[in-house]
Amino acid sequence: MTEMAHPGAAARAAAMTSTVVENIGLLLTHDLERPEITDAAIVFEAGRVVWWGSTAEAPAADTRVDAAGRCVLPGFVDSHSHIMFAGDRSDEFEARMAGRPYEAGGIRRTVALSREATDEQLLANATSLVGEMRRQGTTTVEIKSGYGLSVHDEARMLRLASTLTEETTFLGAHIVPEEFAHDHDAYVRLVTGEMLEACAPHSRWIDVFCDTGAFSEEETRVIIAAGKARGLGIRLHGAQLQESGAVQLAVELGAASVDHCTYLSAADVDALAGSDTVAGLLPGVEFSTHQPYVDARRLLDAGVTVALASDCNPGSSFTSSLPFCIALAVRDMGMTPAEAVTAATLGGAHSLRREDVGHLRLGARANAQILDAPHYRHLAYRPGVPLLHRVIVDGQIEAAECF
Numbered sequence: 001m002t003e004m005a006h007p008g009a010a011a012r013a014a015a016m017t018s019t020v021v022e023n024i025g026l027l028l029t030h031d032l033e034r035p036e037i038t039d040a041a042i043v044f045e046a047g048r049v050v051w052w053g054s055t056a057e058a059p060a061a062d063t064r065v066d067a068a069g070r071c072v073l074p075g076f077v078d079s080h081s082h083i084m085f086a087g088d089r090s091d092e093f094e095a096r097m098a099g100r101p102y103e104a105g106g107i108r109r110t111v112a113l114s115r116e117a118t119d120e121q122l123l124a125n126a127t128s129l130v131g132e133m134r135r136q137g138t139t140t141v142e143i144k145s146g147y148g149l150s151v152h153d154e155a156r157m158l159r160l161a162s163t164l165t166e167e168t169t170f171l172g173a174h175i176v177p178e179e180f181a182h183d184h185d186a187y188v189r190l191v192t193g194e195m196l197e198a199c200a201p202h203s204r205w206i207d208v209f210c211d212t213g214a215f216s217e218e219e220t221r222v223i224i225a226a227g228k229a230r231g232l233g234i235r236l237h238g239a240q241l242q243e244s245g246a247v248q249l250a251v252e253l254g255a256a257s258v259d260h261c262t263y264l265s266a267a268d269v270d271a272l273a274g275s276d277t278v279a280g281l282l283p284g285v286e287f288s289t290h291q292p293y294v295d296a297r298r299l300l301d302a303g304v305t306v307a308l309a310s311d312c313n314p315g316s317s318f319t320s321s322l323p324f325c326i327a328l329a330v331r332d333m334g335m336t337p338a339e340a341v342t343a344a345t346l347g348g349a350h351s352l353r354r355e356d357v358g359h360l361r362l363g364a365r366a367n368a369q370i371l372d373a374p375h376y377r378h379l380a381y382r383p384g385v386p387l388l389h390r391v392i393v394d395g396q397i398e399a400a401e402c403f
């Protein structure tokens, strides 16, 4: 079925049949010639998009679905999450709302609780969060490790994550764990040695939290070089807590994405604009830390490719909702509804270097959503309202309530 979970035999058989969704009020394809089509129909077959055009010209198919004027758009691509964890840190959120700053050190609380959790507990929590995401239109999700920070725990968390998605990221360099507090160098050696060896088979990407209280730029270079040599793609957490060299380092290293970008210099924006590195914006973090929202307009006007992602994690952003992120991006970050929806679909796909998702061009994976609304701008116009009518995963139509 999807890259978010493995299919059963019945699901595979269903994906081989064709489905036409007709009477679509507005179809968002992101096709270069016909990006938006009104009074549209779309046909899925064998899990792919095979036709779109006007309802009047729609071909026959095994299954017909009447969208009754609703909007259809690609499934969201959430390119940044940390959903493999155990425990709760809502007390930190409450303290931040009362004026306390966010501190990277809180990660260690989740590490302690996650190490104690069984595989079953970790997988149940992550599966439930994937279900939450699906109920809000997300059909592709990236999942990072980073709450294990030992060879055994990082490897098991990535092995569990790889049962839920193809987009797994090794984040052993999330923070230096308690037991290495007095010997960062030894921890960097562990991450680049035995831990990387154990984790690489379950990972597509490597990531480093390059910021105050986490890893320095020099340490980041060493860790990324090791991951690259082991064949992993590069992602970075950068400029979350302060302006730093992390964004330009990401560009220099050829990272697919540098995420957060909360504090950007003019030189950072220029570097991003002249590169293939996507700026991953995570407004759920700004919402739950009282940090300033990113001026996405400045990035878009400079020509930077932008992705919107949830950063779903128990510390800085415990939301699984891309509609919520879209609403914040439109309300507070200077993005139009079209730009915000594009960043949560096509932008996420660029961030993950995926060509098969994030759009509904002919040949794309048939991952889409039918909104209970005539236009995708309702995602921002109606914040907090569950607007998903149906989600389509590899051509199979599922009711939003079935996850």
Ligand code: NIG
Pocket: 082, 104, 106, 107, 110, 209, 237, 240, 285, 311, 313, 314, 315, 316, 317
């Ligand atoms: O992306 N910045 C690093 N990691 C997460 C926060 C993790 C936590 O606080 O538990 C983030 O915001």
Ligand code: FE
Pocket: 080, 082, 237, 311
């Ligand atoms: Fe993150």
